[in-house]
Amino acid sequence: MNKIKVLLADDHFIVRNGIRSLLEGLTDVEIVGEAQNGAEAIAMVQELSPDVLMIDIAMPVMNGLEATAQISKQYKQTKALMLSMHNNEDYILKSVEAGAYGYLLKDSTRDEMLRALRTVANGEKYFSPSVSNIIITSYLHKVNKPDKPIIKKAKLSRQEKAILNFVIDGLNSREIAEKLELSVRTIDNHRANMMKRLRVKNAVELVKKALDEKLL
Structure with missing residues (x-):
């Protein structure tokens, strides 16, 4: 079985470590790297060709929206799943416009995170009901x-x-x-x-x- 290759991008180590702890041990998921900002994320996507990029929006150097817009155009094999603390209409709509395949709140349950990750890896969009309602x-x-x-x-x-x-x-x-x-x-x-x-x-x-x- 081919594993879902995941790249984590967040400027907070504790957040990356928390997500890693949730995903480690899964038979169908492999974390291939970690980035601290959008520029690093783009470089690592080019090098590692992950299936899914789980990326924060607010980061230094280059934010997640800018990185996602570039990745969605240049590295179509990688699907971006946005991570955010904010159920914010502006962030959500800009994420969709940037080409993100999903938008996940950081307080989501582990089950929802796994559902979102696997859905996006399968090439489908994932927006939780609350996020979908904002878009609609x-x-x-x-x-x-x-x-x-x-x-x-x-x-x-x-x-x-x-x-x-x-x-x-x-x-x-x-x-x-x-x-x-x-x-x-x-x-x-x-x-x-x-x-x-x-x-x-x-x-x-x-x-x-x-x-x-x-x-x-």
Whole structure:
């Protein structure tokens, strides 16, 4: 079994050590290195090619948002999972814009951390329900602004709408498959078809487009 190669980036040793202690001993995870700032993180991503970069936002020299934006463009094999103490709308939305695959609060449980790590390593987005709600609320505010131009609506099937509602609730493909009693492949195919039809690149953009066009 191939292990998930993880790089930790945080300017506080005690935080890195705490995360390492949570992940060490797992049969499917290997911590390949630690960085103290965004510049170090970029250099180590280039050298080590980790699957997942768990990176803090507020760091000296170069912050996590700047590093993530660069890594998401230049080293696409590495997926960034943001770590933050702040359930802050601005940080969350800027993380999405920078290309982060997930946003995890530092007070999350070990189970949620592992779920986020494995989800992101699998190439899927992970945002906890509270973080997803902030993203969706932000887009709802934009949708409800006055004088918004009328946009031609696309159409979604009943099953696609059900899947999209679960995406909004923060569920991943496997969890949605269990809810609807379908295979993970079927869920992934529906998601891919919706993203292709609506011309979006990821789940967050898919939710935004669906809300913009009032498809739900």
